[in-house]
Amino acid sequence: MPDLLIVGAGPAGLAAAIQAGELGLDTVVVDENTTAGGQFYRQYPESFQEPASPRDPQRERGRQVISRARRAAEFRLGASVWGIDGPDVWLDQGGEPDLVRSHCTLLATGAHDRPTPFPGWTLPGVITAGAAQTLVKGQAVKPGSRAVVAGSGPFLLTVAAHLVAAGVRVVEVVEAATLHEGLRLLPRTLPYPARYVELSRYLTPLLRHGARFTRGCVVAAAEGRDHVERVELEPLRGGPRRTRSVGVDLLCVGYGFSAPTDLARLAGCSLRWDTGMAQPVPRHDRWQATSVPGLLVAGEACGLGGASVSALEGQIAAIGAARQLARLSDPEAARLARPLWARLRRARGFARVLTDAFPHRLQLAELPTDDTIVCRCQNVRWGTVRKAVEEGAHDLNEVKTSTRCGMGWCQGRICGAALPDLITSRVDPGFDHSAVFTARPPLRPVRASTLARALPRR
Amino acid sequence: MTISRDHGGTTIGVCDAIVVGAGIVGASCAHALAKAGLAVRIVERDAPARGTSGACEGNLVLWDRTSDPDLALTRVSHRRWAELAEELSAGVGIDIEYARKGSLMVIPESGGIDGARRQCDWLGGQGVRYEWLDAAGVREAEPWLKGAVDGAAYFPDDAQIEPRLATWAQVRAAQRCGATLHAHQPVLDVQSSATGVRVTTGLGVLSADWLVVAAGVWSPEVVRSLHVDVPVRPRKGQIAIIAGSPVQVIHKVMEASYVQTVASDDEQLQVANVVESTRSGSILLGSSREVTVPSDRGVELSVLSRIVARALDFFPDLASAQVIRSYAGLRPMTPDHLPLIGPLREHPRVILATGHEGGGVMGAAATADMVAALIMGAPTPVPPEPYLPTRTLNPAGSHG
Incomplete structure (x- = not known):
């Protein structure tokens, strides 16, 4: 029985695995991706012949972190977690069921682009910024030839730079935050000079490429017959609705991030509101322990922070697990964690600057029309949900019961993240914004034959 | 007033x-x-x-x-x-998806035919319509039901609603x-x-x-x-839901031993196969019965596993289908x-x-x-x- 099971092999999970190895914990890492690294350290599949140049320094650093972590723990990749029941975590590894029982479990499941419905967002050629990055960084696939990258936050620049490197013509980067908002926060970024180096790494190729930068604008609609052909850009606030049309065959959208909490909720964790993500996330103490004994959380799974925060939290969580397992006394654990806590405070400070500079925007909720699909699995349109709320649905589960919204393949991970904003700002300000769909197993679709062979314990 | x-x-x-x-x-x-x-x-x-x-x-x-x-x-x-x-469709405009699709009480080859015959004799005596199907008749009525069965009783009047x-x-x-x-x-x-x-x-x-x-x-x-x-007292039942399968389930298909699990006073877990499709295209797999407490509405994974395994005994082609969801309900049981x-x-x-x-x-x-x-x-x-x-x-x- 392993001491620690880490779910997720991104920056948080890898840092936790390395730290756990140093503390002598018997550790297993699972990730549903077939390569370790998560989105931040995205690697090519092992079967790829990697192009010799240009070398991507982040991929290189990722490879080093991954190889250290792999020496410290047993890795099981391509294994998705579909259930958790006390110390038992149920896996689906390529159709083979498995159950891992461990003393402690660390949720390091990360975040994904916040789903933001707008007219045309389901058209082929409209993908999330993260999806574009995955295609380029993880599969060496060029997702289109002429792109607009739109949304909010520095991640847009990263993705745009990756697209340019992949040979995509990025015509415009559309940032929702205004120039004024950015300048106002400039002084708060001064204590973090290293971040400027990072920024220039992405900005320089984009400027050389000739991409147009627009601030204070959003994509109001994507249009096209059976593929996106143009996007309609619209200023976020002020004045009459003036739109400008840009011809593209690829639109990458990313308005910040959202963390899936289904696993934490299924395990029974209590949640708190995270302003950065504008959603409830698992509550944790300074050792990254959740309200459920033996269950810890680290990284973006418990709030917006970025890779540095995630890695520090992962390290602290490993120390927290060793402490729970009595492998470290309280003073020993505190001695190890103290410098990490100090660095974490600083890293979180920068994350807060970014949160303030690129705030979550309720105005985006004005974009969908009655005809816009909000639940992509069940094809439920905004008008249907609006009507259900007007007729008295109080929370997401009631919306689900009366519209089938959230009953499909993704189990409400997509629409569940988008609907609270839409409903509170457009229909019912008193709607229970913090309520989420009830989490039930299997958390990922599992083949019936896999489920049938998942051996009963009793 | x-x-x-x-x-x-x-x-x-x-x-x-x-x-x-x-x-x-x-x-x-x-x-x-x-x-x-x-x-x-x-x-x-x-x-x-x-x-x-x-x-x-x-x-x-x-x-x-x-x-x-x-x-x-x-x-x-x-x-x-x-x-x-x-009345509800006309009065409040809600289609409750009433479907008189009929049910099949299936007798697995492993046994149960005597109990099934007794149940049918009693029901027939009370005027419930039914028809015996032999194994070939079952294949014809429910082509995807490929598990080894002795036959089934077909109840044409059975129905379901959403x-x-x-x-x-x-x-x-x-x-x-x-x-x-x-x-x-x-x-x-x-x-x-x-x-x-x-x-x-x-x-x-x-x-x-x-x-x-x-x-x-x-x-x-x-x-x-x-x-x-x-x-x-609460008797918990769990259901697994399959989406996107090409398998057609025409009737409500229930294992004959289901009636014994219903009538049983056994408080322990019992599983009997129940399979049916819904108008939305999903397939529901049941069923389990187990006495519990009113706060226990969680799905137990080992029970879910047994339910799915039993369904595959009857509909083996569902093996490659995806289970996307599950839920548990608490049935109010009297002595x-x-x-x-x-x-x-x-x-x-x-x-x-x-x-x-x-x-x-x-x-x-x-x-x-x-x-x-x-x-x-x-x-x-x-x-x-x-x-x-x-x-x-x-x-x-x-x-x-």
Whole structure:
């Protein structure tokens, strides 16, 4: 029985695995991706012949972190977690069921682009910024030839730079935050000079490429017959609705991030509101322990922070697990964690600057029309949900019961993240914004034959 | 004669009848009472169909009944649901997805034919239509059912409805007849006298001539302040849902041993195969039964695994299909497997309408008519005695 099971092999999970190895914990890492690294350290599949140049320094650093972590723990990749029941975590590894029982479990499941419905967002050629990055960084696939990258936050620049490197013509980067908002926060970024180096790494190729930068604008609609052909850009606030049309065959959208909490909720964790993500996330103490004994959380799974925060939290969580397992006394654990806590405070400070500079925007909720699909699995349109709320649905589960919204393949991970904003700002300000769909197993679709062979314990 | 006072005292309403519980039984009772002209308030601690009615299959099945009175009530209900489906569609515009698709009671090669024949003889004697199919007949009726079977009994009149939609439709129909829904209002206190009841919620006190308690496994909690024993225990059932499979399931397909798991007094886990498709294209896999506590609504993964494994014995082509969801419902079980419909002995104005176990959707329509008849002093659809809470409750044998 392993001491620690880490779910997720991104920056948080890898840092936790390395730290756990140093503390002598018997550790297993699972990730549903077939390569370790998560989105931040995205690697090519092992079967790829990697192009010799240009070398991507982040991929290189990722490879080093991954190889250290792999020496410290047993890795099981391509294994998705579909259930958790006390110390038992149920896996689906390529159709083979498995159950891992461990003393402690660390949720390091990360975040994904916040789903933001707008007219045309389901058209082929409209993908999330993260999806574009995955295609380029993880599969060496060029997702289109002429792109607009739109949304909010520095991640847009990263993705745009990756697209340019992949040979995509990025015509415009559309940032929702205004120039004024950015300048106002400039002084708060001064204590973090290293971040400027990072920024220039992405900005320089984009400027050389000739991409147009627009601030204070959003994509109001994507249009096209059976593929996106143009996007309609619209200023976020002020004045009459003036739109400008840009011809593209690829639109990458990313308005910040959202963390899936289904696993934490299924395990029974209590949640708190995270302003950065504008959603409830698992509550944790300074050792990254959740309200459920033996269950810890680290990284973006418990709030917006970025890779540095995630890695520090992962390290602290490993120390927290060793402490729970009595492998470290309280003073020993505190001695190890103290410098990490100090660095974490600083890293979180920068994350807060970014949160303030690129705030979550309720105005985006004005974009969908009655005809816009909000639940992509069940094809439920905004008008249907609006009507259900007007007729008295109080929370997401009631919306689900009366519209089938959230009953499909993704189990409400997509629409569940988008609907609270839409409903509170457009229909019912008193709607229970913090309520989420009830989490039930299997958390990922599992083949019936896999489920049938998942051996009963009793 | 509904009076609401927003201020000045804690009484917020006086009405003819308060129905506690907006599951399929409570919603149906509220509709029947409101239609009979009573001023009705529905008090629900959550929202309609958020308890057991939202976690079931919507079976309108006759063959799994276990006693004469059970079957008598069920047959009335069966007829009533066909009428209600049309009435609700016309009246409130909700299609409850009534489908008279027929059911197959399948006898696996591993045995059970004697018990199945006894059940069919009894049902046939009561006038339930059925037809025996041999193994080849089963293949023809249900081509994807490829497990080894001895045969099946085909019940052409069995049907299903979408239980969530049906519950909402009954609530809306009650509202159309003047009823009020108080959602998200747990009952805090109940007081009763010879002439009426007072029910306290977070909103204040509601007074009425009658109280109908249709809160399923949570009914004992509702009347806790009356210090009466409501002999209802939760028996948990889990369901797995498959989406996107090309496998066609035409009828409701149930393993013959299902009836033994229903009738059994065994509190331990029992699993019997139930497979059916829904209009939305998903396939539901059941079923399990296990006595538990009212707070235990979680899905147990090992049970889910057994349910799916059993379904694959009958429909092997589902092996590559994706299970996307599961849920658990708490069926209100009574010691003799008959519902509790009628007044409490010491509290003549408090009417129970619960204890249908897995037959709540099936029995709701007739139960509502029965409750309305008892309150209005009208003739009941079937003699009420076997269902009265004042009956002697013995762990029942079967009809045989």
